[in-house]
Amino acid sequence: MLQLSGAGKRFGHKLLFEGADWLITAGEKTALVGANGTGKSTLMKVLAGVDGLDYGSIQRTRGMTIGYLPQDGLALSGRTVFDECLSVFAELIAMEKELEALYTALAELDPESPEYATAADRFSHIDSQFHAHDAYALDAQVGTVLTGLGFSKNDWTRRTEEFSGGWQMRIALAKLLLQKPSLLLLDEPTNHLDLETRNWLETYLKTYPNGYILISHDRYFLDVTVDKIVEIWNKRLHVYHGNYEKYLSQKADRMAQLQSAYKNQRDQIEHLEAFITRFRYQATKAKQVQSRIKELDKIERIEIPEEEPAIHFSFPQPPPSGRTVVECSNLSKSYGPKNVLENANFTIERGDRIALVGVNGAGKSTLVRLLSGEDTPTSGVLKLGHNVIADYFAQDQYKVLDPEARMLDDISRTAPKVSETELRSLLGCFLFSGDDAFKRLGVLSGGERNRYALARILVSPANFLLLDEPTNHLDLRAKDVLLNAINKFTGTVIFVSHDRYFIDRLATRVFEVADGKVHVFPGNYEDFLWRKEGGAETLQAATMAAAAPVAVPVVPVATNGASSNGSAEKDKARKVNPIKLKQMQERLSVVEVEMPQIETAIAETETALGNFVSVEETARLSKVLEGLREMHTSLTGEWEELMVQLEEA
Incomplete structure (x- = not known):
């Protein structure tokens, strides 16, 4: 369907990849992975035809269609949400109008006339195409996708320009899913989706009739939606069959084989070089020496590229709190006439790892703010236990940072007992490497400042952490660092996240916020779903x-x-x-x-x-x-x- 041959691409003076060969077949369900800066998004643009190659060629099958969803930057306006989605069926809508016109003409023409026969043939042809595309159910198709992506019926009639950037990306995704192109290219499609919407998208993609290529930092999402991994590594493309978990296993095996082959080759090279050095000046060995030199020149050297250093970070452990961290009795919160929480009752014990789940707007962030003391309840009792020290990470945490402070200076003041080497390693894990550590916080983007704010919390935690969307803007490596650090943390954690893998590995209990109530479930998210399904x-x-x-x-x-x-x-x-x-x-x-x-x-x-x-x-x-x-x-x-x-x- 699409083929790259000897493909290469540069970004300025930096070579992203070269000699890339990739045959993309119909129905292929693939994830494109690689470290940050290796060129994943650039390669996706090349496949979409948005960008070109510096070397090699790309061939596409005639008649194939490609749908591309970038990470961000799309802005829609001029229509309602429903009409914007219907616009992808412009050809079918034109067919429907022609069918109506032909139907009217057939009613007026003489059945014996040649014009009637021509119109009847045309009607039959268009009607069969119309049926083949299930065009009589266009409204139902649009409604299903919009509902799955979290749009209420009231949203359908709102203008697209009324929605924020994240919701604009959802509308763009809805249009692509309705189009059903031959090849769907999705760059970070889960960035703007909550947990329930991600679950719906996973199910949708499992039954998607055509092929797609995904870039995602959601490990669970990749595990359940793809059966092939293409990795950009060492400036080459490497193919692995299976989901993300199998890719990790296969890559480890491949690295072990490469290390073994490298060692064997080094042994061979050293043996040849030793022979050459020893007998180079002996006339009786000249022929053997020349033979060894030629053999040495023919060896194609195996190179092992430098891997990103593994980051192992542990929280400085906080002072212990009492056994009971929080007791809530008949907790309620209202904003004007709107009741967000009503008579919620629950207890949080020391060492709990609690995931808050629920649809957007259910009240998860409100509950976190109440627990942190950032907001006050309308009624009810919220009691913190003995020696409980709370620290709150908000979705817009970057707003409380000093824009004039340099990153390394600011985090050093927060954690004076942590060495500069450790701090720079941690910042590097959160994608602040090299001279980035000396940037002023005011020049960072919102996402970058949120990443930094999370790293800042890690170095001096309280014994009760409240984290609202801590995994936003993090890649897989940074998520693993955060996950491992929290798992070793001796305090109590309550968090909101849309990353299934993160929740499953961390949560010991799940609090579902729904209909103003807080429902408590033991176990992780998989256990929660299992119990919800009976x-x-x-x-x-x-x-x-x-x-x-x-x-x-x-x-x-x-x-x-x-x-x-x-x-x-x-x-x-x-x-x-x-x-x-x-x-x-x-x-x-x-x-x-x-x-x-x-x-x-x-x-x-x-x-x-x-x-x-x-x-x-x-x-x-x-x-x-x-x-x-x-x-x-x-x-x-x-x-x-x-x-x-x-x-x-």
């Missing part, structure tokens, strides 16, 4: 059905009036039906065999959970472990009941 109830019902104890009715025994209550009970127990007694004994034997088997399975599952393989596998094992524990509890209760009944019998 997984917990289904598993509990299945477990109870599988482990249900055998009903053992007791046959009543007649007693005479002189017998005491105690002797009557003994007579009743002694005269249990022997068949039922045998059934109880057999069931007890089965339970006593099953219980140690389940205990072994629990231990094995807990061990497997300790070795991370993937988000999906962790979620699956967590569900299995929960089911095993519930089954063990049920069997223990049944065993105790059977023992009591048998003793009485």
Whole structure:
């Protein structure tokens, strides 16, 4: 469908890539990855035809269509949101108008006339094309995509120019999805999407009928949407088959092979050079020396490019807080007539990692501001625990920074006990390398200042961190640094994020903010979705059905009036039906065999959970472990009941 041959591109004096060969086939679902500055977005522009190559060639199949979504910079105006999306069907709308005109003409023309036959043929031809494109359901298609991307019905009739840049990008994405081009090129499509909208886009792309190429810093998003990875590395394109997780594994194997090949080649070169040096001036060895020199010249040297140094950063650990960090009772917040939160009740314990989820506008940021003290509740009680020190990272945190301060000086004042080397390494991880560390904060863009503000919080954290969208503007490497630092942090964290991988690896509980309420769920986001979809109830019902104890009715025994209550009970127990007694004994034997088997399975599952393989596998094992524990509890209760009944019998 599209082919690069010997492709090369420069950015000023810097060579981004060269000798790139890439055959893009129909239906290919690919992620384009690489370190910052390697040329991913530039290559995407080349594929879209927005930019050209400096070397090599690009060939496109005749008739193919390409849809390109840049990271930002799009501005739409002049139409309502709905009409803007409908505009992608201009050709079909023109067909519809022609069909109406032909229908009118056919009603007026003489059925025996040649004009009628021509009009009828034209009507039949256009009508078949119209049906083939499902054009009778254009409004429904537009409505489905707009709803999936988070637009309410009230938004459909608003003018596009009324929306902010992020929502403008959503409109542009909606138009591309409705167009269904042969090849869809999406550069950071999840940047402007909340978690629920990302989930919808993942599902949409899984069933997308044509091919697409993605650039994204959302690891989970890549894992579930692509089956091929193309990496720009060492100024070349390298192809890996599978999703992002498999790419990481394959790349590690490839690097190990490259290191081994490099070592073997170095050994060979050193051996040849040693021979040449030793016998260079001996006439009897001249022929062998010349042979070794020629052999040495023919060797194509293996080069191992410098990898970005791994950054390992740990929070300076804060003073401990009390066990209870926050207690909220009947917490409510209103803005005028609008109730954002109403009678919310929850407790946050020391060491919790709580993810706040919910649709845009549900009140997540409001709840974070209330917990941080930036806002006050309308009613209810919000009580901080003993020795709790809160620190709040807002979406627009950059607004509180001193624009005249130099970056390195400012962060050094914040963390006087951290060395300059460590600080510069941390800044480099957040994409501030080299002389960037000496820039004044006022010259940075909003996204850059937010990145810096997050790095600044890391070096001197409080014991209760409230992070509102900390993963915005971060690449995969910076997210990993942040994730590892928080996982080692001994304090308490409550955060809002739209990155599924980040939430799954960090959250120990999920608070869903919806309809003014705060709903508490144990576990990470995968557990939250599973419970929301009824997984917990289904598993509990299945477990109870599988482990249900055998009903053992007791046959009543007649007693005479002189017998005491105690002797009557003994007579009743002694005269249990022997068949039922045998059934109880057999069931007890089965339970006593099953219980140690389940205990072994629990231990094995807990061990497997300790070795991370993937988000999906962790979620699956967590569900299995929960089911095993519930089954063990049920069997223990049944065993105790059977023992009591048998003793009485």
